[in-house]
Amino acid sequence: MKKKIGVVLSGCGVFDGAEIHESVLTLLAIDRAGAEAICMAPNIEQMHVINHLKGEPTDEKRNVLVESARIARGEIKDIAEVKVDDIDGLIFPGGFGAAKNLSDFAVNGENCKVNPDVIRLVREFAAKKKPQATCCIAPAMYAKVFDGESISPTLTIGNDKDVAGKIEQMGSKHQECAATDMICDDENKIVSTPAYMSGKNISEVAEGIEKTVNKLISMI
Amino acid sequence: MKKKIGVVLSGCGVFDGAEIHESVLTLLAIDRAGAEAICMAPNIEQMHVINHLKGEPTDEKRNVLVESARIARGEIKDIAEVKVDDIDGLIFPGGFGAAKNLSDFAVNGENCKVNPDVIRLVREFAAKKKPQATCCIAPAMYAKVFDGESISPTLTIGNDKDVAGKIEQMGSKHQECAATDMICDDENKIVSTPAYMSGKNISEVAEGIEKTVNKLISMI
Numbered sequence: 001m002k003k004k005i006g007v008v009l010s011g012c013g014v015f016d017g018a019e020i021h022e023s024v025l026t027l028l029a030i031d032r033a034g035a036e037a038i039c040m041a042p043n044i045e046q047m048h049v050i051n052h053l054k055g056e057p058t059d060e061k062r063n064v065l066v067e068s069a070r071i072a073r074g075e076i077k078d079i080a081e082v083k084v085d086d087i088d089g090l091i092f093p094g095g096f097g098a099a100k101n102l103s104d105f106a107v108n109g110e111n112c113k114v115n116p117d118v119i120r121l122v123r124e125f126a127a128k129k130k131p132q133a134t135c136c137i138a139p140a141m142y143a144k145v146f147d148g149e150s151i152s153p154t155l156t157i158g159n160d161k162d163v164a165g166k167i168e169q170m171g172s173k174h175q176e177c178a179a180t181d182m183i184c185d186d187e188n189k190i191v192s193t194p195a196y197m198s199g200k201n202i203s204e205v206a207e208g209i210e211k212t213v214n215k216l217i218s219m220i
Numbered sequence: 221m222k223k224k225i226g227v228v229l230s231g232c233g234v235f236d237g238a239e240i241h242e243s244v245l246t247l248l249a250i251d252r253a254g255a256e257a258i259c260m261a262p263n264i265e266q267m268h269v270i271n272h273l274k275g276e277p278t279d280e281k282r283n284v285l286v287e288s289a290r291i292a293r294g295e296i297k298d299i300a301e302v303k304v305d306d307i308d309g310l311i312f313p314g315g316f317g318a319a320k321n322l323s324d325f326a327v328n329g330e331n332c333k334v335n336p337d338v339i340r341l342v343r344e345f346a347a348k349k350k351p352q353a354t355c356c357i358a359p360a361m362y363a364k365v366f367d368g369e370s371i372s373p374t375l376t377i378g379n380d381k382d383v384a385g386k387i388e389q390m391g392s393k394h395q396e397c398a399a400t401d402m403i404c405d406d407e408n409k410i411v412s413t414p415a416y417m418s419g420k421n422i423s424e425v426a427e428g429i430e431k432t433v434n435k436l437i438s439m440i
Contacts (some may be wrong), residue, residue, distance in 0.1 A: 012232065012240075013290035020291055022234075024244035024422075031423045053290035053296065060280075068231035069272035071240055076273065181249045202244075 002036040005213075006087040008118065009041040009068035010078060010097025014196070016051035017064070019095030022135055022195050023071045025206045026093050029063045031215035038087055039044050040062045041068035041078040042115050047100040064101045084124040088220045091213065094195050096135020103141040110169040116143050126151055129189055131219035133182075133212050136195035137163070142162075143170035154185040158194030180207040184215055222256040223440050225433075226307040228299060228338065229261040229288035230317025234416070235270035237284070239315030242355055242415050245426045248311050249433035258307055260299040261288035262335050265319040267327075284321045299337045299403045304344040308440045311433065314356020314415050323361040330389040334364050346371055347407055351439035353402075353432050356415035357383070364391035374405040378414030399424040402432040411435045 007026055011017020018041075030037045041064050049060040092098060099106035103114040122145045125132045134142045139165055140154035146153055147170040156177035158165050164174040177183050177192070179199035184191045193212040199205040209213045227246055231237020238261075250257045261284050271282040279398045289296045311317060319326035342365045345352045354362045359375035359382055359435040366373055367390040376397035377383050384394040397403050397412075399419035413432040419425040 014293050017290075017364050019242050021247070021293070023307050024241050024250070027241070028245070028422050028426055032420050032426075052292075052294050053286045055294060066271055066273045070237075072272075073241070076277060077238055094379060201251050202248050206248055206252075 001168055002034065003029050003088045003090040003217060004038050004086070005035050005091060005217070006082060006089065006090045007039045008096060008102070009039055010071045010101045011046055011064050012067040013050070013052055014050060014053065014095045016046055016069060016100060017050055017067055017095055017097035018093050019136060019196055021202050021205060022093040022095065022209060025209045026091055027212060035217055039068065039072035040082050040143045041065045041076060042102070042117060043078045043080065044101065054132040064097070080122065084121060084128065084130070089130065089216050090125050090132040091216060092134045092138040094138050096137070098136070098138040098141050099125055099148070103144060105113060105137070105140045105144065109183050110166045112144050114141055118175045119145050123149070126188055131189040131191070131216050132184060133191040133216045135193050135212065136197050139192045142166055142190070143167040143172035147171050151188055152168040153190045154191070155184065156183045156192045156194055156199030160197060173209050179204040182208055182215060189219050207217060222254065223308045223437060224258050224306070224435070225250050225255050225309040225311060226257045226302060227257050228310065228312045228322070230315060230321045231266055231284050231293055232287040233270070233272055233289045234315045235272055235275065236266055236268060236320060237287055237315055237317035238291060239356060239416055240291060240312050241422050241425060242313040242429060243314065244310055245429045246433060248432045251286055253434060253437050254346040255437055259292035259296040259423065260283045260289065260302050261306060262294060262322070262337060263298045263300065264321065265318055266401065267324070268372055274277050282315070302341065304341060304348065304350070309436050310341060310352040311356045311436060312358040314358050315416070318356070318358040318361050325357070325360045325364065330386045332364050334361055337364050346408055351409040351411070351436050353411040354365070355413050355429060356417050359412045360387055362410070363390035364386040367391050372409045373408045374403065375410070376403045376412045376414055378418030380417060398426040402428055402435060407440050
């Protein structure tokens with residue numbers, strides 16, 4: 001039986017959804033490690049739609065699950081239907097979707113709200129000491145999930161002082177890290193990597209994500 | 221100076237645009253080889269929009285250049301503005317976008333039409349013996365570009381007998397190939413790989429595309 005890794009997507013495109021490179025590189029690393037990716041996303045409307053050519057919002061409405069299905073080639077589940085026992089590991093690629101659709105960190109910072117199914121899976125994974133990983137801006141969302149809880153994870157988003165400060169305001173610890181690397185909170189089994197928060201090119205991001213996925217799978 | 225590789229995208233999503241995995245794996249292989257990707261796409265409306273969760277068409281309208289910009293993280297050019305001398309190599313990832321937006325091969329088969337800027341770049345590359353590459357279903361479009369021309373390239377789309385037959389009807393030669401490999405028409409400097417036309421997983425596709433990109437760059 002292959003190990004099953006839940007990959008939580010948040011749309012399709014860096015400015016309003018899941019970062020596409022990070023998502024694909026996550027799927028590649030999972031497959032190369034001999035594990036199986038189980039893609040999932042919430043069945044909700046996106047915060048907004050950004051024209052990625054102009055970098056401006058449009059009047060369109062798009063659904064997070066439907067757009068995430070583009071990255072997953074149609075093979076994707078509604079996160080509301082996924083139970084913690086269905087999967088052995090959990091990973092969140094980044095992109096603004098983690099801060100606009102899975103949470104509203106992009107708007108409300110340390111006072112953000114997080115999607116209830118994300119909270120459920122992340123907290124249950126932590127409670128059961130099952131391994132999970134979070135990339136790019138998604139660690140900020142993780143800090144909120146554990147804000148006021150008994151767990152205070154160590155996370156990285158690279159070296160952005162503003163976001164790192166907000167992570168600490170939410171009660172987590174921040175540790176600097178290069179895009180080509182990852183850090184692991186061994187006690188809580190939470191791996192994180194900066195990805196495009198500080199990565200200068202796709203090769204750096206690929207290296208950090210591959211290390212993240214391998215570390216995640218090694219803890220199953 | 222880095223070698224510049226034009227990457228022609230056709231939207232964002234396997235069923236109505238550029239295949240996302242193939243596109244990202246192409247960008248990764250180019251960067252890892254020390255070259256620079258120059259993403260481009262036509263500024264035209266998509267043939268249609270497919271809901272990738274249900275596999276069904278929707279009433280939406282989307283623009284090929286704007287959607288391709290999602291894969292390119294905003295860094296993309298209108299293909300109409302790209303001259304053959306601006307780039308050293310050219311590559312087309314696959315996805316139905318190559319057969320619906322860059323051409324209408326998906327509807328009209330061997331009687332398809334191809335986007336005029338695609339015709340212009342591909343024919344000028346061939347005329348100047350500059351190297352180019354074509355992945356997945358995009359080789360069928362290549363066969364049409366050379367239909368009736370003096371060049372009769374050897375191409376692969378894997379082992380699909382129906383599509384291979386249409387490629388030969390359009391005057392090109394078809395050679396079977398595994399998804400993990402590529403073939404090269406040395407005389408015309410055209411590399412091709414089956415990618416998801418026959419690839420069973422993302423690792424197989426990554427292997428074939430990496431070989432394709434490396435071969436392409438080696439011929440510059």
